[in-house]
Structures are given as C-alpha cells and as structure tokens.
Amino acid sequence: MKTGNTETEVLQKFLADRRLNRSRVREEILDVFLRAERHLTADQLYQLARRRLPSVGYATVYRSLKIFCDCGLCRPIKLENEPVRYEHLYRHDHHDHLVCTRCGRLVEVFDPTLEQLQEKLGRKHGFQMERHRLELYGICPECRKKGGPDDRN
Amino acid sequence: MKTGNTETEVLQKFLADRRLNRSRVREEILDVFLRAERHLTADQLYQLARRRLPSVGYATVYRSLKIFCDCGLCRPIKLENEPVRYEHLYRHDHHDHLVCTRCGRLVEVFDPTLEQLQEKLGRKHGFQMERHRLELYGICPECRKKGGPDDRN
DNA sequence: AATGAAAATGAAAATCAATATCATTTTACC
DNA sequence: GGTAAAATGATATTGATTTTCATTTTCATT
Structure with a gap:
C-alpha cells in the first residue's frame, strides 16, 4: 500500500x-x-x-x-x-541512547547542554565537529525494582 | 620477554x-x-x-x-x-574518543563536566548508570588545513 | 504498444570477523 | 614420570553482509 x-x-x-x-x-x-x-x-x-x-x-x-x-x-x-x-531519522530529532543492560530496553534521550559540551570538547582539540554518538548503559527503573540474581553486575 | x-x-x-x-x-x-x-x-x-x-x-x-x-x-x-x-584499560583513566573522519586519527579526550552530565541524564530517567560510550566525529586540525576535494563532507 | 539501455532484482557464492570443534600438546600437581 | 585438566593450533563453522551474475523491470524513446 x-x-x-x-x-x-x-x-x-x-x-x-x-x-x-x-x-x-x-x-x-x-x-x-x-x-x-x-x-x-x-x-x-x-x-x-x-x-x-x-x-x-x-x-x-x-x-x-x-x-x-x-x-x-x-x-x-x-x-x-x-x-x-x-x-x-527523517523528521526525528537527534538524540542519544540510554540502554538497559538487563532487559535491553532502549530510551531516546536528549540534553542540549550535553550537546553543546560535546561540540565544545571537539573544538577544543581543533576538530571541526560533524556528529557524535553517545550510548549510556545502566539498569532501567523496572529492572532495578526487580533486583535479580545478577544485581551486582 | x-x-x-x-x-x-x-x-x-x-x-x-x-x-x-x-x-x-x-x-x-x-x-x-x-x-x-x-x-x-x-x-x-x-x-x-x-x-x-x-x-x-x-x-x-x-x-x-x-x-x-x-x-x-x-x-x-x-x-x-x-x-x-x-x-x-588497566591503570588508564576513563576517556572518550575523538575520531577524524578523514584520516582516522584517534584522540582520547576527557571532560569531567561532560561525565557528570551524562551520569545525571541517565539518573533523570531512573537508570542506575554503569558506563557510557561517547564517540565524537569530526575533521582533525591537520586534515582541515589540507582541505581536499571532499571538504564539504 | 514495442524497443532498448540502464537499473534493479533474486539466488547463490564470496567475504570477513569471530567462534566452535577436536585431536594434540602443555601445565600443574601427585 | 604419570595423569587429568587446560591450552593450543588447524580447520570447519557461523552469521552478517556484500558481491556476482543471469534475469527481470523501469523508463525514455519510438
């Protein structure tokens, strides 16, 4: 269709x-x-x-x-x-990824201050910045509640 | 040896x-x-x-x-x-990577403010943060000077 | 509608990094 | 030295992706 x-x-x-x-x-x-x-x-x-x-x-x-x-x-x-x-990608704004290391859940996140800092960090080293990739890994709220046998990982 | x-x-x-x-x-x-x-x-x-x-x-x-x-x-x-x-990794501090998209040069960078913000962003979403991965892509100073046929990329 | 050249397709083979298998060799311990 | 477990190296296998190539589709032109 x-x-x-x-x-x-x-x-x-x-x-x-x-x-x-x-x-x-x-x-x-x-x-x-x-x-x-x-x-x-x-x-x-x-x-x-x-x-x-x-x-x-x-x-x-x-x-x-x-x-x-x-x-x-x-x-x-x-x-x-x-x-x-x-x-x-089309008509979706840039964002980074927050990934749960337990269940694999993927959350799209965005923080303009973070974006600016990343840009600035690159420029400080003389780079003409094009883009970046940020992935944050952690345990999501649901998995934290559940706890589980590998809670210490 | x-x-x-x-x-x-x-x-x-x-x-x-x-x-x-x-x-x-x-x-x-x-x-x-x-x-x-x-x-x-x-x-x-x-x-x-x-x-x-x-x-x-x-x-x-x-x-x-x-x-x-x-x-x-x-x-x-x-x-x-x-x-x-x-x-x-051993006895090397955490750092992120700044990569030149022209020549592939790899620079290790670190910014404590950035680190804090990343941590904070994850927590804001209820995640218990473990680690992150950040790669910044751009054109390094040397390649910028050289210019080149694909300068607009 | 028919034609022909270029582009797209599907099946199968090829590639490439990484992993598994397995017979042989090393290691740690008696 | 003997032995069981672990490590090794050669090779086969996997799994994702790309390439090849013969066939089909698209599209501008008759």
Whole structure:
C-alpha cells in the first residue's frame, strides 16, 4: 500500500538526482520499514518484507537499507553484542541512547547542554565537529525494582 | 620477554581464581599486547604475536583477548566501519574518543563536566548508570588545513 | 504498444570477523 | 614420570553482509 508521505518523496528525489530508477520492490520495503517499530535489524525487515514480497531476497533489503541511509531516512546503530539496527531519522530529532543492560530496553534521550559540551570538547582539540554518538548503559527503573540474581553486575 | 609488571599479576590472579592454568603462549601475547601501540585489532595483534610465536593461531589470540578483557586489562572498542579494536584499560583513566573522519586519527579526550552530565541524564530517567560510550566525529586540525576535494563532507 | 539501455532484482557464492570443534600438546600437581 | 585438566593450533563453522551474475523491470524513446 502506497502512502503519499514525505519520506517517499525524499527517496524519489534522491533517486531522481542520481538518475536511478524507482522500483516497486524498494518502495514496498520502504513502506514496511516506515510502518514498523523503530530499530529493526536487516533480518527483521527482511522477514516483514517477505509477507508482502514473498520472493524478495536479502541482498535487496540490504541494498534498499543502504539507499535509505544515504538519503537520510535512516541510520545504522550498532549497540554492543547486537546486530546492526536501523533507526528512523527523517523528521526525528537527534538524540542519544540510554540502554538497559538487563532487559535491553532502549530510551531516546536528549540534553542540549550535553550537546553543546560535546561540540565544545571537539573544538577544543581543533576538530571541526560533524556528529557524535553517545550510548549510556545502566539498569532501567523496572529492572532495578526487580533486583535479580545478577544485581551486582 | 617477561616483565614483572602489574598487568601480568592481574592476569595471574584472574586465572588462579578460576583454577585456570598459566601458559607461556598467552603470556607472550599479553606482553606483545602491552608493548604495542594502543587500539590494536585482533588481526594486528595476531601479526605481531607471530613474530615471537610463529605457530600461534588466530583462535588463541581471540581467546587470549577475551580473557584480557574479562580480567579488566582491555576493552573492545567498535568504531564505525572498522573491525573491533582493543584498548588498554588497566591503570588508564576513563576517556572518550575523538575520531577524524578523514584520516582516522584517534584522540582520547576527557571532560569531567561532560561525565557528570551524562551520569545525571541517565539518573533523570531512573537508570542506575554503569558506563557510557561517547564517540565524537569530526575533521582533525591537520586534515582541515589540507582541505581536499571532499571538504564539504 | 514495442524497443532498448540502464537499473534493479533474486539466488547463490564470496567475504570477513569471530567462534566452535577436536585431536594434540602443555601445565600443574601427585 | 604419570595423569587429568587446560591450552593450543588447524580447520570447519557461523552469521552478517556484500558481491556476482543471469534475469527481470523501469523508463525514455519510438
């Protein structure tokens, strides 16, 4: 099912600029990706896509994801001990990740003061800053309440 | 060559606690690792180790690195588009990484205010903070001077 | 609608880092 | 020295991702 959303337009513009073709398969994959819970792995997207496109291959999913990333619709995020996940990016503000080391819960956080300090720290070393990646690891409120056998970790 | 350093003692204590054996091969690998430039990949360590231990295998290097990490002597760091590198940890203070996106140069940085803010941000969300990972990406002073064809990236 | 060139696709093979298997060798202890 | 457990090295395996390549699809042009 096609949706006339702006993400699709971003993709179309990206393709047009490069004289690339549109394709039904890729657009279906994008639609599946956009509707899905955030932070899918390539394999999860592949599994979902196969419901609509039973013959789609891994390679096409990977190729599509690469294009989506190139046109700024998503971004790969690699957390520890996990396969790469892809995060929606378009019209989502920059944020960092707060990860629970017990249950894996992922919270998106943002602190402008932190952002400024990071920028400043880079500049202090003469760098022209482009971006950063911050992951905070800890135990989320729910897991803290539960306690558990590995409470001391 | 053996050195009576504390890192070796840390390893020996770790092994003793678990009733594991010492081994000449592993101690040589540790010595090579400690003397080397920081942030080696497993493969680089393997190449270096082979100079002293011509018959050593990849598996042993990986196994040794895992043990070194487990006993707190090093830590894997995974930067974007790079194989995992291992960073010396023992008696090294915590720091973040400032990475040049042009030449790959790696600078270790530290800012106590930043550290506090990160801690605080996690606590604000009810997390019991354990650690964090911050990577700052930008263009280093040298590469900025050089300019270059992809100056706008 | 038919054509043809370029792009996209899917299946399968290749790659690459990392891990597991297993027969052989070392270590620690008697 | 003998022995059981641990470590090793060679090799196979895994798992995610990329590449290859023959086939199909797209799209501008007839």
